[in-house]
Amino acid sequence: MSKPKVGVFGLTGCGGCQLEILNLEDQLIDFISAVDIVNFTEAISEQSDTYEVALIEGSVSTTHDIERLEHIGKIAKIIIAVGACSGTGGLNCLKNLYGTEKAKELVYGDKKGWIEAIDTKPISEYVKVDYYARGCPPTRSEIVDIVSALIMGKVPEIPSYPVCVECKRLGNTCLYEFGIKCMGPVARAGCNARCPSVKSSCVACRGSIDDPNVNAQKDLLSQYGLTVEDIMEGFNLYNACVKIVQKSK
Amino acid sequence: MATNLNIEVTPLPRVEGHGDLVLDVKNKKIEKLQMRIPESPRFFEAMLVGRNYMEPSHITSRICGICSVAHTFTSTQATENAFGVKLNKQIIKLRKLVNHGEYIQSNSLHVFFLAAPDFLGIGSVLPLLETNPAVVNIAVKVKKIGNEIVRIICGRAVHPLTTVVGGFTKLPTEEGLLKLREMLVSLYPDVETSVSVLKTLKIPDFERETEYICLRNNEDYALYDGDIVSSDGWTIKPIDYLSRIKEKVVKHSTGKHCTASRDSYMVGALSRVNNNYSQLSDNAKTYAQELGLKIPCYNTYMISIAQFVEIVHCVDDSIRLIDEILAFGLDEDKFMVPVKVKAGRGVGAVEAPRGLLIHDYTYDEAGKVTKANLIIPTNMNYANIELDLAQLVPAIMEKTEDEIRLACEMLIRAYDPCISCSTHMLNVEFVNK
Numbered sequence: 236m237s238k239p240k241v242g243v244f245g246l247t248g249c250g251g252c253q254l255e256i257l258n259l260e261d262q263l264i265d266f267i268s269a270v271d272i273v274n275f276t277e278a279i280s281e282q283s284d285t286y287e288v289a290l291i292e293g294s295v296s297t298t299h300d301i302e303r304l305e306h307i308g309k310i311a312k313i314i315i316a317v318g319a320c321s322g323t324g325g326l327n328c329l330k331n332l333y334g335t336e337k338a339k340e341l342v343y344g345d346k347k348g349w350i351e352a353i354d355t356k357p358i359s360e361y362v363k364v365d366y367y368a369r370g371c372p373p374t375r376s377e378i379v380d381i382v383s384a385l386i387m388g389k390v391p392e393i394p395s396y397p398v399c400v401e402c403k404r405l406g407n408t409c410l411y412e413f414g415i416k417c418m419g420p421v422a423r424a425g426c427n428a429r430c431p432s433v434k435s436s437c438v439a440c441r442g443s444i445d446d447p448n449v450n451a452q453k454d455l456l457s458q459y460g461l462t463v464e465d466i467m468e469g470f471n472l473y474n475a476c477v478k479i480v481q482k483s484k
Numbered sequence: 485m486a487t488n489l490n491i492e493v494t495p496l497p498r499v500e501g502h503g504d505l506v507l508d509v510k511n512k513k514i515e516k517l518q519m520r521i522p523e524s525p526r527f528f529e530a531m532l533v534g535r536n537y538m539e540p541s542h543i544t545s546r547i548c549g550i551c552s553v554a555h556t557f558t559s560t561q562a563t564e565n566a567f568g569v570k571l572n573k574q575i576i577k578l579r580k581l582v583n584h585g586e587y588i589q590s591n592s593l594h595v596f597f598l599a600a601p602d603f604l605g606i607g608s609v610l611p612l613l614e615t616n617p618a619v620v621n622i623a624v625k626v627k628k629i630g631n632e633i634v635r636i637i638c639g640r641a642v643h644p645l646t647t648v649v650g651g652f653t654k655l656p657t658e659e660g661l662l663k664l665r666e667m668l669v670s671l672y673p674d675v676e677t678s679v680s681v682l683k684t685l686k687i688p689d690f691e692r693e694t695e696y697i698c699l700r701n702n703e704d705y706a707l708y709d710g711d712i713v714s715s716d717g718w719t720i721k722p723i724d725y726l727s728r729i730k731e732k733v734v735k736h737s738t739g740k741h742c743t744a745s746r747d748s749y750m751v752g753a754l755s756r757v758n759n760n761y762s763q764l765s766d767n768a769k770t771y772a773q774e775l776g777l778k779i780p781c782y783n784t785y786m787i788s789i790a791q792f793v794e795i796v797h798c799v800d801d802s803i804r805l806i807d808e809i810l811a812f813g814l815d816e817d818k819f820m821v822p823v824k825v826k827a828g829r830g831v832g833a834v835e836a837p838r839g840l841l842i843h844d845y846t847y848d849e850a851g852k853v854t855k856a857n858l859i860i861p862t863n864m865n866y867a868n869i870e871l872d873l874a875q876l877v878p879a880i881m882e883k884t885e886d887e888i889r890l891a892c893e894m895l896i897r898a899y900d901p902c903i904s905c906s907t908h909m910l911n912v913e914f915v916n917k
Binding site: 248258 | 526529533597627628631641642645646733735
């Protein structure tokens with residue numbers, strides 16, 4: 236694909252993934268020269284209904300989001316879900332846990348009837364997603380790598396192993412040794428273990444690996460006197476919309 | 485020329501837009517003027533309920549990618565105040581430095597990438613790549629260095645990693661701080677060039693005096709902490725914010741509106757510069773004069789200039805902070821203070837780049853959130869934006885529809901409203917009647 240027309244779109248989210256594209260800094264000018272950006276909410280006024288590739292951040296949280304997403308789905312040949320909200324529903328799903336109707340009442344009180352909101356879902360519930368740049372936010376290079384691979388006609392490589400692999404490779408001391416709970420054993424890698432590397436717990440913002448070894452995680456936890464329930468609270472921070480597939484014993 | 489105008493929002497599903505303008509003018513009289521905010525509500529106040537005290541800063545960081553640092557620190561402050569945690573000086577200095585980094589990033593994004601194209605009559609920064617690549621390179625460099633401060637101290641630029649209740653999970657190295665110092669010093673020639681470019685921009689004349697609210701403290705130009713002050717002459721502690729600041733739900737906006745002493749007030753760079761001008765760095769004051777920013781300034785369009793002046797202040801003050809931290813010796817053992825959970829309420833108040841930001845949490849004995857209230861700067865500005873527009877529109881009725889629309893768009897964009905709204909702020913259709 237040579238110089239594809241690219242649209243960057245935001246549904247319900249914080250705008251941080253679009254910002255990470257603007258934050259490409261030194262690579263930004265190369266990036267916007269290699270593709271033809273025809274839509275980019277955060278950066279340009281122009282709008283177009285002709286594009287081959289759609290980069291979509293944010294989750295579906297209103298009926299308006301559904302309409303927009305379905306419209307994009309009809310035009311784009313390739314859809315890339317950028318970020319956790321778009322890929323798994325992300326943190327926005329915490330609202331579903333609390334209860335969407337209850338949440339409206341809590342925040343808007345007796346004016347809740349004025350507010351339109353639905354249960355949050357990842358975009359894959361409405362359109363076919365071709366590639367995922369996971370994470371909250373994804374690493375900048377990941378977004379560039381996926382788009383570059385597409386331009387060069389390659390299939391982008393996306394890791395399917397856990398964060399522990401990257402963390403061990405870096406020679407980090409395991410956070411459990413410091414008494415910090417970490418999702419590394421079941422969380423999908425691709426971030427180069429950026430949180431555990433600064434002694435901050437992995438929160439599985441990229442979701443779980445396809446076939447997580449939950450039993451091994453259980454064993455690890457029991458070594459440190461913890462249960463699966465103890466860490467599920469942390470796991471649901473980003474994955475409240477995701478049902479983890481547990482391997483039977 | 486128009487005596488009647490009916491600007492209707494066209495909520496096309498394919499049109500990108502989180503904010504719309506509804507403007508109805510008959511016989512030069514405004515019948516209806518609303519800034520409509522259909523941005524999806526996210527219900528952070530509900531998401532926080534039941535969460536462990538270490539999580540709110542992580543969760544609320546996700547309110548906004550551009551000011552994730554401000555949300556993180558407002559959140560940690562609220563929790564630390566609820567538990568009575570006292571931070572050491574090193575932690576506070578490092579937090580201030582990180583906050584400056586976000587200011588440099590966020591203000592430069594608005595000044596160069598979002599607002600400047602308006603003053604130059606272009607749709608985005610992209611055409612400047614052809615006509616004035618040197619300026620684009622400066623803009624990219626300034627923003628990058630702002631991001632580098634956050635990245636080197638917090639692990640990454642968007643949604644910081646090391647910043648937690650009680651301090652940091654890990655401190656930066658001395659080499660890291662020296663590298664930042666070098667980068668910051670390298671910005672001075674770029675600041676000089678930027679000033680010469682900014683001087684050529686034609687800033688529209690538009691004045692409307694309003695109430696200006698921001699933080700203030702005795703130590704520095706308040707960005708990280710302070711009391712809440714108003715140009716209408718009152719000062720309160722953040723914990724008492726409800727005694728002055730009232731929030732209300734309005735039908736046309738998912739963002740609540742706020743008022744204090746009058747029908748509206750302004751937060752953000754112009755409020756800070758108006759209220760705390762004397763505490764800016766000397767360098768920043770010199771450039772303020774050179775760019776025609778005279779205090780008090782009631783011109784909304786000057787917000788971008790105030791933001792640029794703040795970039796200069798933050799560069800100066802970041803260097804000062806790095807020098808102080810290094811002179812004292814970076815103490816690797818003092819990355820965190822002990823945190824003892826207890827039931828209670830705490831309020832955090834930080835100046836986010838877009839203005840005063842307040843988080844208010846109540847915790848139970850187990851350290852879980854039972855109640856949360858968040859007051860966001862863009863919400864505080866909505867009522868003020870509407871009143872600005874109500875004064876602006878009648879004064880420019882002689883212009884063409886396109887000119888009126890652009891003037892309104894520019895005025896709203898001047899506030900640097902949360903970025904996802906800022907480029908496609910208005911989806912409007914003019915119908916002359």
